[in-house]
Amino acid sequence: MTDDERWLVIDGRRWRRTDPALPEDVVEALKSHLGQARSAVRQAKRSGDDAAMRRARDRVQVAKTGLGERGPEWWDVAEADRLLQARDALDQLAE
Template sequence: MAEPEHTSDGHFVIINGRRWRATDPEIPPEQAARLRALLMAARRDVGAALRAQDAEAERDARGRVHLAKTALGERGDPWWEQTTSQRRQRWQNGLDALEHRDTRRG
């Protein structure tokens, strides 16, 4: 898959003419890949919950989507305004919370 176009400052990607906040580039590749995998699992769970009309499961899955996107730096305080320590803490806390929730589910 081709890399999306980035704004000149690298803070955003352009997809279909729309600007989206880019993932924090300082997240180590292994952790970023794990966060993306957890994000995609949560998105699949949102769809399954909607099909099953299970409001509680949908709420949980949407919460996991939000945690993953925040950990990736795509939501919350802009990663480019955070210190290296704050950035590391953000993605590590998100990863820990998501993996804890994932273990309880599966």
């Protein structure tokens, strides 16, 4: 695997790519939750609600970790464990 397959560079900043081994339906569901959580972060910032901000940021973290974009580097983790992590993230976000 090359660095180009692991990292995405935007405006000179390196970001970890989504785990390519995850099924498309799992990725789509996690990205949907991620978008909703980011929207909740913006709303909490506007309203000054610190508790809502913490909850929303926690949801962003769970979604990003499920996608493999945070936490242990996905290329160092067994594929079965990565899929389990993604499905666990979906379960947490469904609550």
